[in-house]
Amino acid sequence: MAVNLTFNEDLLPIAGVRLATLNAGIRYKGRDDLLLLELAEGSSCAAVFTRNAFCAAPVIVSRENLAKAKPRYLLVNAGNANAGTGEQGLAAAKACCMALATAGACAPEQILPFSTGVIGQPLPVEKIVAALPSALASLKEDHWLAAAKAIMTTDTVGKAMSKQIEIGGQQVTMTGIAKGAGMIHPNMATMLSYVAMDAQVEANLLQTILSEVVEETYNCITIDGDTSTNDSLVLAATGRSGVVIDASNRAIFQQAVQDLCMYLAQAIVRDGEGATKFISVSVEGAKDRTEARVVGNTVALSPLVKTAMFASDPNWGRILAAVGRSPIDALDVNAVTLWLGDTLLIEKGQPAPSYREELGQLEMKRDEITVRIHLGRGSASATTWTCDFSYDYVKINAEYRS
């Protein structure tokens, strides 16, 4: 199913991070659906959350708690989003934190809860609470692989990666996991992602790095335009490697974090619900970055473009039509140039004389397709990654609850 994606099982432990997973019976049988991630004392955390106004209860609680204290535990459940659950949902998320604080000997504010799954169902607090003692008892540094599996919902492939870099002669290790599948759109998605590293990064700097990295990675992917109530991405730095990140070594560190996040973000698209193609939409020659993004998103989200991609049909008129309806001011169609892969389709608004249907067909048959659009009105550019729209997207989303 997923496009050129296999479960990367070669994961490195991060000193100062221990994980446990188990089946708490929240929704799924025969697989883990609860993840407990413990951060060593003194770790710093940064996070970004969904911008959906109807954000889930755990998002509200995590955001509040992160502002109050240094997190010690991340508690993640799959199968129930605890969203659209009102006051009761908030109480449920807080009850989980309270129970874990008691069992784990920390303050409730030091717990960040996360949920993913069906919206609008009461969270089975008692099942989660009942699972906490054995979760705490089984925490281990080398449980990253199990963690990547435990947070999956409609994902078909686990998403994980480790990376090591040398900074000042010392090794820094980072490992990240993510889950995605549907409801993926810029500004976060039904997407949970946790990235931990053993470098020491002051919390404000970590948040700045995270915000910049997200702009280049997670906020450049889209599957169906539906943002979720629950999206969360957490960066945790335990400091155990002894390497301190500051202005002198930030660049190399940030690049490594970005590479890791790019892999995870693109992995989410490759495993988009029903995906058979991995599509890059590059918009160049825009007045500014926002404009490039707007056009890229319009093309990437067009159901007509996405179904044509699914059919490997070089129906480039649909790409043109999507560019044309992008909400940007006064687009001059006679400045627009369009390529499919390396094949020129439209040159300054006119059909390219060199174009033949066979060339377009060749590009569309690939499982990785690049659409390149030059707007001819500036020098800004941006790339959006998306996937095609298949029968299986409808099937998965029509049947997800049943």
Added chain:
Amino acid sequence: MAVNLTFNEDLLPIAGVRLATLNAGIRYKGRDDLLLLELAEGSSCAAVFTRNAFCAAPVIVSRENLAKAKPRYLLVNAGNANAGTGEQGLAAAKACCMALATAGACAPEQILPFSTGVIGQPLPVEKIVAALPSALASLKEDHWLAAAKAIMTTDTVGKAMSKQIEIGGQQVTMTGIAKGAGMIHPNMATMLSYVAMDAQVEANLLQTILSEVVEETYNCITIDGDTSTNDSLVLAATGRSGVVIDASNRAIFQQAVQDLCMYLAQAIVRDGEGATKFISVSVEGAKDRTEARVVGNTVALSPLVKTAMFASDPNWGRILAAVGRSPIDALDVNAVTLWLGDTLLIEKGQPAPSYREELGQLEMKRDEITVRIHLGRGSASATTWTCDFSYDYVKINAEYRS
């Protein structure tokens, strides 16, 4: 396939309008694909066109010609959109007008060309020109039914309606046809619609009436968010009934035009590509109309909402999530109330205690579903009509060209 829609074949001729259809061999075998509509001398015309920057050649030509002269002929072909065809496409549209002007003894500016079908293919001008003499020879007042059929592309049901009203003791008759199916979105769609009437309406007044009517009808429907390069709606008034429309009788006349356009616009949604449900999204309590539209569109276009509708699954969390990601400022989720039909789901941000899954299931099983959203921040409202997202939508759009 179409939701509660049958081909309304009971059409009334309009004095001053003659029509001819035939198979010009543009794309389809065994069916007509060319429509010629003749307007009696002195008729007035109003039109609205797509706002897509990549508008098709015939749209550019029609817009120019309408500004220059009173139209005598509408020339419509199905199977080829003459869009994305650059200068060559413009020349092709003009060549058709020139040939018809010669054969029909009028100025080329008195012809409005329209095309619908595949984008990016050269228009077979010679086939259209060759068909003109027999089209002109077979013009008749009672060919409306054939006209409705000739403009269809992926439509499964013809869309047409006639209406008669009495104004000052005299009869006014109007007949309209439309084609739609995919690429339907506010601000016009791959939508062609022609409405003629025998009242006498001065061109400026007719344009004003058209603009107001479109706001309440065609611009309230959406199927997949993709606007087309070719959308056009024309209102023609022949004046042959002798009834003159002015300030004294405008209201009743405009209401009748609006009713007719509402029928045609909703018929397009009912026959949306792959549609199995007709969905009304009513947004109330908005600050202004635009805001109500923005929220209604976000819900109506959400692939996750649309696939849940297809599955008759009361997965109302997806509706909530779509409301929450609507691009409006500072939405207070604790002011939002949500109904499915008459069933209360969410009251001021909290799950309604009266709600049970069976009630939601009952509403979702209907083939006409109403979603009602009260934002609790003003008194403006708007309704958007859409359809669900089915396997067949993907099938039709993946296979359309092959």
